[in-house]
Amino acid sequence: MNTKRILHSTEFYIAIIAALFCMIVQIKSGQFFTGNNIVDLLRSFTIPAMFCLGEMMILISGNTDVSFPAIASVSMYVVCTVFDGVFTNPLMFFLMAMLIGLALGAINGIIIAYFKFPALIVTLGTSSLCFGIMQGVFNSKEEPLGEVLYRVGEMKLFSVTNPQSGLTSDMPVLVLAMAALFVLGWFILNKTMLGRGIYAIGGDAIAAERAGFNVFATQMFIYCFSGCMAGMIGVMRATMMLAVHPNNLEGMEMTVIAACVLGGVRITGGKGTVIGAILGMVLMTVISNSLILLGISTQWQKVFTGIIIIIGTAVSAIQTKKNEKKLAVKMAAA
Amino acid sequence: MSDSIIKVTNVKKYFGGVKALDGVDLEIKKGEIHCLAGENGCGKSTIINVISGFYTPDTGKIEIDGVEHAKLTPKQAIASGIQVIYQDLSVFPNLTVMENLALNMELADGKKFVSKKRMREIAKEAILKINFDIDLDELVENLTVADKQLIAISRALLNNAKLIIMDEPTTAITQKEVKSLFKVIKKLQAQNISILFVSHKLDEVFEIAERFTVFRNGKNVASGDTKELDQNKFTYYMTGREIKEEPYAYIEKENSKTILKVKHLSLKNGFEDISFSVKEGEILGITGLLGSGRTELVETIFGYNKADSGEIYIEGKKAVINKVKDGINYGIGYIPPERIKEALFLSQPIADNISITRWDDFSNKLGVIDEKKVNESVDEWVNNLSIKIGSSSDPVRTLSGGNQQKCVLAKWLSLDLKVLILNGPTVGVDIGAKFDIYKLIKELAAKGLAVIIISDDLSEVLTNCNRVLVMRRGKIVVETLPNEVDASKLAALVIAD
Incomplete structure (x- = not known):
């Protein structure tokens, strides 16, 4: 990538906007760049950011998924209640949740990739199904977290205390998992033919088929991957909250999709980078968590995120229009 | 060895009760530029799909370079050197020129991981084949249709193409671009590559093709040397009607407003x-x-x-x-x-x-x-x-x-x-x-x-x-x-x- 292309990328603009916002908060409150604020931000960033990875792969392939919070919730709930006391190794809980998530993702994948039904409606359906099963079959309610996972939740890398306010924040171990997941996602998308296939399908599915990409297998992979990750993220969420909440992830799909689009993932497919999606989520997190430092009531939070989403989308839309115009001029000159 | 790259004899293909191809023949010699013409629904796209292995004909014989294929698959067709350049060009607008050129090859080689270095080499080799000067890192969506077409052509050449089928390549490009496309086609011919050029613009057919075949309603109506063609004959073959084109005779009257x-x-x-x-x-x-x-x-x-x-x-x-x-x-x-x-x-x-x-x-x-x-x-x-x-x-x-x-x-x-x-x-x-x-x-x-x-x-x-x-x-x-x-x-x- 040369400098000019970086300067024209959505990622660059989002990074600048995020940085500016952080500066403003710092200047206004003096509290932004403090250890415990950064740790707190990272804590609320971890879960949605990990969701971004699966969602962006699906968006890049030209599809969509709104069922991952439901898959995460149901996998987590089943593992934490039904299997509570069964396993002594915490990894087994994660593995089990990933299997459940994988199975649910595979159902999405088969309906969408094999039967070619519209992804938005299908995943709305599976989403409702998952939350419904939790209520109907498991009679879900808030439960305490089992002992094995509780210990995972208490594991921390380090703690920081704010000398002014005396508030302490712990850095959860799970941020390491998040970092590993980002690297994995980046590797799949950029360094494997599977990943390039995801972009190719999002660019032109028929051309991808003709080029020899296995479109069905690729679509199955991304839904399975997304489901599997959702299962794992669900359990991580429970360990961070130190409680089993059956439905407090509901609605997160919109935040995640918005962050992806803000970060330059094209909603119609074919475009997007891991770094962009991360930056999009950074911006969303910083804004929704820092308003209070600016003295703005948290009740205004949604208004601000709304404004940022619209501005952010406008920026990338204007970029696309500019490119189209350039091309039109080029065609005329040819 | 045969002197024809492809010879299709008496091919029939039905879809349900509809005859798409009703016993057609098509023969293309090595190094020949052959034009296939016909109105919509004459069976042009069906024969392309048959030659490239996507449709299996109900009856008929397909010989590629003298070898008969009872059941031609797309893979076999590609291995035998047949490449199709579709009207939509089958390029990935969201990817770079380099990836567009190299991905097919990498997939065919069964590669699982991406090597930018290898892909760049493949891409360079591809554009060199037609001396196509282009920035390999540019996104294809920023290119003109003519450039996209050249990408599709260079990509086809990577697979040792012996026959390139171009489905109405001139519909979306300007006259000037048609000229340079024709230069490229001539260059390919010089390398003994055959071209099947689907078009119904007579002036183009005259300019580029040596022989022609016309289909109508799934049947052969004519084939031969393009030198023997004229506008009236060509139109008659395609439509089955005698159509005379006469210049517009405008007579200006004294009181014309x-x-x-x-x-x-x-x-x-x-x-x-x-x-x-x-x-x-x-x-x-x-x-x-x-x-x-x-x-x-x-x-x-x-x-x-x-x-x-x-x-x-x-x-x-x-x-x-x-x-x-x-x-x-x-x-x-x-x-x-x-x-x-x-x-x-x-x-x-x-x-x-x-x-x-x-x-x-x-x-x-x-x-x-x-x-x-x-x-x-x-x-x-x-x-x-x-x-x-x-x-x-x-x-x-x-x-x-x-x-x-x-x-x-x-x-x-x-x-x-x-x-x-x-x-x-x-x-x-x-x-x-x-x-x-x-x-x-x-x-x-x-x-x-x-x-x-x-x-x-x-x-x-x-x-x-x-x-x-x-x-x-x-x-x-x-x-x-x-x-x-x-x-x-x-x-x-x-x-x-």
Whole structure:
């Protein structure tokens, strides 16, 4: 990538906007760049950011998924209640949740990739199904977290205390998992033919088929991957909250999709980078968590995120229009 | 070894009860440029799919380079050196030139991981084959159609292509780009690669192909040396009808009125200081390259854009045209180039599409439309223009390109028009329907309408107009009469710089 292309990328603009916002908060409150604020931000960033990875792969392939919070919730709930006391190794809980998530993702994948039904409606359906099963079959309610996972939740890398306010924040171990997941996602998308296939399908599915990409297998992979990750993220969420909440992830799909689009993932497919999606989520997190430092009531939070989403989308839309115009001029000159 | 790269004998292919191919033969020699022509639905795409292994024929023989294939698969076809360049080009707009060139190869080699270095090497090798100069890191969506086409060609060459099938490669590119495409094709021929060139533009067929095959309704109707062809024969083979093309004979009468007069009209970034006039019964042709301002000019006359300066006169009176409604009120009708996008409601009934411009006349004070009046008028126009339809309540989408274009014409003609502007009236229209449209335009002009035709197709302009304007960079550079120039001279005027 040369400098000019970086300067024209959505990622660059989002990074600048995020940085500016952080500066403003710092200047206004003096509290932004403090250890415990950064740790707190990272804590609320971890879960949605990990969701971004699966969602962006699906968006890049030209599809969509709104069922991952439901898959995460149901996998987590089943593992934490039904299997509570069964396993002594915490990894087994994660593995089990990933299997459940994988199975649910595979159902999405088969309906969408094999039967070619519209992804938005299908995943709305599976989403409702998952939350419904939790209520109907498991009679879900808030439960305490089992002992094995509780210990995972208490594991921390380090703690920081704010000398002014005396508030302490712990850095959860799970941020390491998040970092590993980002690297994995980046590797799949950029360094494997599977990943390039995801972009190719999002660019032109028929051309991808003709080029020899296995479109069905690729679509199955991304839904399975997304489901599997959702299962794992669900359990991580429970360990961070130190409680089993059956439905407090509901609605997160919109935040995640918005962050992806803000970060330059094209909603119609074919475009997007891991770094962009991360930056999009950074911006969303910083804004929704820092308003209070600016003295703005948290009740205004949604208004601000709304404004940022619209501005952010406008920026990338204007970029696309500019490119189209350039091309039109080029065609005329040819 | 055989001297034919491909020989298809008596191939039949049915879809349900429909005969797509009814016993066709096709033979292409090595290093030959072969043209395949025919109207829509003649079986062109079916034979391409048979040769490339995507369809298995019901009966018939396929020989590639002397080897008979009982059940040809796409993989075998590629391994035997057959490459198809589809009309949509099958490129990935969101990926770089490098990836577009190299991904197929990497997949065919069963690679699981991406190596930028290897891909760059493959891509360089590909563009070198046709000396194509392009930035490998550019995204394909930022390229022109002609460049995308060259990418598709270079990619095909990587797989040791022996036969390249090009499905109507010239429909979306400019004349200048057609010329350079032909140079590339000749270069490929020099490397003993055969080309199957699907086209129904005769001038192109003459220029590039040595032999031709024409299909009609799934059957061979003719094949042979292109030298033996002429326009009348070619049209007859394709349509099964004798169609004679005669230049438009315009006779200026003493009392012929000037219908449209344009004086010093200018639009920023469009055109500059344009003056011309059209009399009743005249068919004025305007040609020029894409971006020469021709479309902007007529759209301004119609009211789609507002001119920055200059005047328009209709029947001698100054006309104030600021919006489309004004243009219509002055009796100007405009048929845009992108018929499907700009002139029709594809999923709506034929009747609605034809009558929409007159709904005001057909409705009562409350704005309720009188269906009976609508249907009478629609039937009248369907008859007048001999539009082939099933029922006027069918969606326009179900009609062929030619009949769709007639619907657009009917929509305007049912108004009391003085000026009719047609922008690319026969793009994507079958040759038979094309001549119907020409005949119709000439009849309309003869009845006193002033007609303007904007077209890329120079022979279309020369045979249907009585006067031709050439535009370059927003200005009229030449005004000429069809009997003063031929197509090649006119082409030179269009391109000259």
